[in-house]
Amino acid sequence: MKEKISLTFSETALTDLERLLEYYKEQGSPDAGKRVVSQILAKAEKLTTHPEMGRAVPEFGLDRLRELIDPPFRIIYLREKGKVRIVRVWRSERLLGQEAIQHD
Numbered sequence: 001m002k003e004k005i006s007l008t009f010s011e012t013a014l015t016d017l018e019r020l021l022e023y024y025k026e027q028g029s030p031d032a033g034k035r036v037v038s039q040i041l042a043k044a045e046k047l048t049t050h051p052e053m054g055r056a057v058p059e060f061g062l063d064r065l066r067e068l069i070d071p072p073f074r075i076i077y078l079r080e081k082g083k084v085r086i087v088r089v090w091r092s093e094r095l096l097g098q099e100a101i102q103h104d
Helices: 011-026 030-048
Strands: 006-009 065-070 073-080 083-091
Touching: 006 011, 006 030, 011 030, 011 083, 030 065, 030 073, 030 083
Parallel strands: 006 083
Antiparallel strands: 065 073, 073 083
16 A cells, blocks of 8 residues: 655645635635635645655646646646645646745
């Protein structure tokens, strides 16, 4: 059996999730926001057993910087030996720039 990989979130990724909750709350649908964030977290959790399931982020072409597409969101993560770090959660139509993936 494969060893389970650790999963962490950068401050920017946590802020992205908080902003999603705020947006849905402002739209009068806080429960929908909670469902969306729960769905994103469940998808991210799958990386602990399948870190290769995402693809390389096309804007960068680096094998260790990967993404899961969970329409309409992109879950951007760094894959390293024994760990995965979620660095951003963005709308899928947004392109990433270098500043977007600075992780803490």
